[in-house]
Amino acid sequence: MTARKQRAESPHSTTGHEPTTMTAVVYSEYGGPEVLRLDEVDLPTPGDDDVLVRVMARSVNAGDWHLLRGTPFLVRLVYGGYRKPKFPILGVDIAGRVEAVGMNVVDFQSGDEVVADLSKNGFGGFAEYVSLPASAVVRKPATVSFEAAAAAPTAGVAALQALRDVGKLQSGETVLVNGASGGVGTFAVQIAKFLGAEVTAVCSTAKMETVRAIGADHVIDYTQEDVTERETEYDLILDAAGTHSMRSYARVLRPTGRYVFVGGPTRRFVTALLAGPMLSMTGGKRFRTFMLNPDRDDLAFVMELLESGDVEPVIDRQYHLGEVPAAIQDLEAGRVTGKLVVV
Structure with a gap:
C-alpha cells in the first residue's frame, strides 16, 4: 500500500x-x-x-x-x-x-x-x-x-509556565504552592523541585502524604494552620486555590517576592487581575495573574519530564x-x- x-x-x-x-x-x-x-x-x-x-x-x-x-x-x-x-x-x-x-x-x-x-x-x-x-x-x-x-497537557503546562515564565523561579529559591494536591498543584510541586526550588505545599489533612510522596520539602495542613500568619517568607507563591487575599499573601512574601494567581474562585481571579498591577506598584513585590498559553514545545518538555521520571502525574x-x-x-x-x- x-x-x-x-x-x-x-x-x-x-x-x-x-x-x-x-x-x-x-x-x-x-x-x-x-x-x-x-x-x-x-x-x-x-x-x-x-x-x-x-x-x-x-x-x-x-x-x-x-x-x-x-x-x-x-x-x-x-x-x-x-x-x-x-x-x-x-x-x-x-x-x-x-x-x-x-x-x-x-x-x-x-x-x-x-x-x-x-x-x-x-x-x-x-x-x-x-x-x-x-x-x-x-x-x-x-x-x-x-x-x-x-x-499532563493543561495542568502540567500550566504549572510549568506559571513557575518558569510568570513566577521567574530560580534554582535555590523558596516556593509556596497553595492548592498543592490539585491538578496544577501536584505538577507544580514536582516541576518546582525539578527547577531546583525548596517547596512548601499547602493542602488538607487527608492529602498530606500524597503531597509529601511527590517531593514537597514541607507540607502545611490548612485546616490546622493559616499559612499567611507564618513568620516564614517565600520567594514565590503559586496560588492554585485562591483561599486568601493577595494582601494576606503579601505578608509572607520576601521584599522582592512574586505572587502568581493560577486558580480559585471567580471573585479572587477578578481581584487578582484588577488589583495585582496596582499592588505591584507599591514596592518590590509583584502580583500576577496567570493565563495558560497552550504551547507545543512546552507540552513536549512536560512529556520529557514524564519520560525521565522527574514528574509523575x-x-x-x-x-x-x-x-x-x-x-x-x-x-x-x-x-x-x-x-x-x-x-
Whole structure:
C-alpha cells in the first residue's frame, strides 16, 4: 500500500466498510452534568494538514465544567455561544493513537502515539476520535502510559509556565504552592523541585502524604494552620486555590517576592487581575495573574519530564466515557487529588 493511499484510509477500513459515526459525550445547553449525554455523532474527517486520533485517554479539567455551565460569563464571550454552547463536545487533554493523516502531513503516520491540548482546536476530547492540526500534536514517549500522558497537557503546562515564565523561579529559591494536591498543584510541586526550588505545599489533612510522596520539602495542613500568619517568607507563591487575599499573601512574601494567581474562585481571579498591577506598584513585590498559553514545545518538555521520571502525574480515579458526567461532578465538588482520567 502506498503512503498516499494509507493516509486517505478510514480508521476502520480493515473491517471492509467505513463507519461514519462515533460515540461522544455531547451537550446542547448550559447546565450541570445532567445535560451531558452519550450519543452517536459524525466521525470527524481530517483535512489535508490534520491527523485523526483515536483517543485512548483524556483528563478532566476545571475548564470543562466552566464551559459546561457557561460560567463565569466571560467563558461565553471568549469561546462563543452566548445562549448555547458553540462546541458540543467538551474535553481538551487527550492521548491516543493516530489512525489517519491528511495528505500534507509528513511528521506523523498511522500508529503513532500522541498527546495534545485541544483548547485552540474546538475541544472534542470526550469522544472516540478527534481530528486536529498536526502542528498541535506531540509524540507520546513509549514508556509513558496513555493515562499519564492525558493528565499532563493543561495542568502540567500550566504549572510549568506559571513557575518558569510568570513566577521567574530560580534554582535555590523558596516556593509556596497553595492548592498543592490539585491538578496544577501536584505538577507544580514536582516541576518546582525539578527547577531546583525548596517547596512548601499547602493542602488538607487527608492529602498530606500524597503531597509529601511527590517531593514537597514541607507540607502545611490548612485546616490546622493559616499559612499567611507564618513568620516564614517565600520567594514565590503559586496560588492554585485562591483561599486568601493577595494582601494576606503579601505578608509572607520576601521584599522582592512574586505572587502568581493560577486558580480559585471567580471573585479572587477578578481581584487578582484588577488589583495585582496596582499592588505591584507599591514596592518590590509583584502580583500576577496567570493565563495558560497552550504551547507545543512546552507540552513536549512536560512529556520529557514524564519520560525521565522527574514528574509523575497523580491520578486519583479513572472513568469510562459514559461516566464523564460523574467525573465532572466529582471535580467540581472538590473530591479529587491530582487528576481524573477518562479511558
